[in-house]
Amino acid sequence: MKKPTTKKVVGNLFWMVLLMVFLFTPAGFHAKVFFARVFSFSPSELAMDEQRQLSDDTWKLANVKGEIVDFNTFEGQVVLVSFWATWCPPCIAEIPSFEKLYKDYSDKVAFVFVANDEPLKVARFVTKNEISLPIYFEGSRPPAQLVSKSIPATYVIDKTGKIVVAKTGVADWNGESTRALLDRLLEN
Numbered sequence: 001m002k003k004p005t006t007k008k009v010v011g012n013l014f015w016m017v018l019l020m021v022f023l024f025t026p027a028g029f030h031a032k033v034f035f036a037r038v039f040s041f042s043p044s045e046l047a048m049d050e051q052r053q054l055s056d057d058t059w060k061l062a063n064v065k066g067e068i069v070d071f072n073t074f075e076g077q078v079v080l081v082s083f084w085a086t087w088c089p090p091c092i093a094e095i096p097s098f099e100k101l102y103k104d105y106s107d108k109v110a111f112v113f114v115a116n117d118e119p120l121k122v123a124r125f126v127t128k129n130e131i132s133l134p135i136y137f138e139g140s141r142p143p144a145q146l147v148s149k150s151i152p153a154t155y156v157i158d159k160t161g162k163i164v165v166a167k168t169g170v171a172d173w174n175g176e177s178t179r180a181l182l183d184r185l186l187e188n
Contacts, residue, residue, distance in 0.1 A: 042175030043154070043167040052145050054161040059146075060139030061114065064123065068139055074110040075161070078185045080173075081146060082154040085116040086125040090170035091152040095131060097174035102133055104179075108186055112136055116151060158185045 059071035082098065084091035102111055113133045115122045122135060141147075146155055148168050156165035164185065172178075 042177045043165050043171040043173070044177075045164055045181055046166060052163050054143050054145055054157060054163065056143040058140075059142050061112070061136040062139045064119070064126075064135050069136065071112075071143075074112070076159055077110045078108070078159055078182060079110040079112060079157040080154065081112045081114065081157065083114045083116060083146075083148065083151050085151055086121055087117065088151050093170050094152055094154075094173060095129070095133070097172050098133055099131065100174040101178065101182075105182060109182055114138060114142075156181065156185070159188060 061069045061071060063069055080101075082094070084094070086092070098111075098113070105111075111134050113135050115135055115137055117125075119137060122137075125131070126135060145163055146153075150168050152170065153168045154165070154171065154173070155163050155167075158164050165181070
């Protein structure tokens with residue numbers, strides 16, 4: 001059996017250390033966010049036969065001030081619901097595109113960003129990163145159609161309560177196709 005060369009052992013150690021840094025350190029977290037942004041694309045609208053009607057809008061949310069908000073207050077509006085967390089690199093990667101979209105559509109579309117994290121941690125994150133998105137926390141279980149096993153999970157709901165986009169994983173939410181979809185939904 002041939003003994004590995006020192007050069008090969010050093011090379012393997014280098015790659016193992018690099019992998020450990022990428023997986024288990026803050027530098028790795030930022031690298032994951034960067035790569036998620038680079039490789040994100042605009043989400044697609046669901047085919048008509050895949051679109052589901054929200055069957056229950058009695059969902060309770062709490063805003064950052066702790067005030068209870070009934071999800072049904074958004075009834076009759078185009079709504080964008082996103083489930084996210086501060087510890088989730090793909091979630092963080094999406095925030096700049098959401099911020100740009102929110103800047104242009106906040107007066108026309110209801111944005112509901114549901115944090116799956118501790119309120120104090122979210123508050124620090126929002127302040128540190130100067131996030132203007134409306135942040136909520138679950139006050140009760142969301143409607144079954146909005147339950148996902150992974151985050152980020154984002155849904156676009158039309159004025160009639162039909163889910164027209166259901167996207168898990170990172171996406172570029174500020175693309176032309178998303179804006180065109182929102183404009184079309186707002187016209188109807």
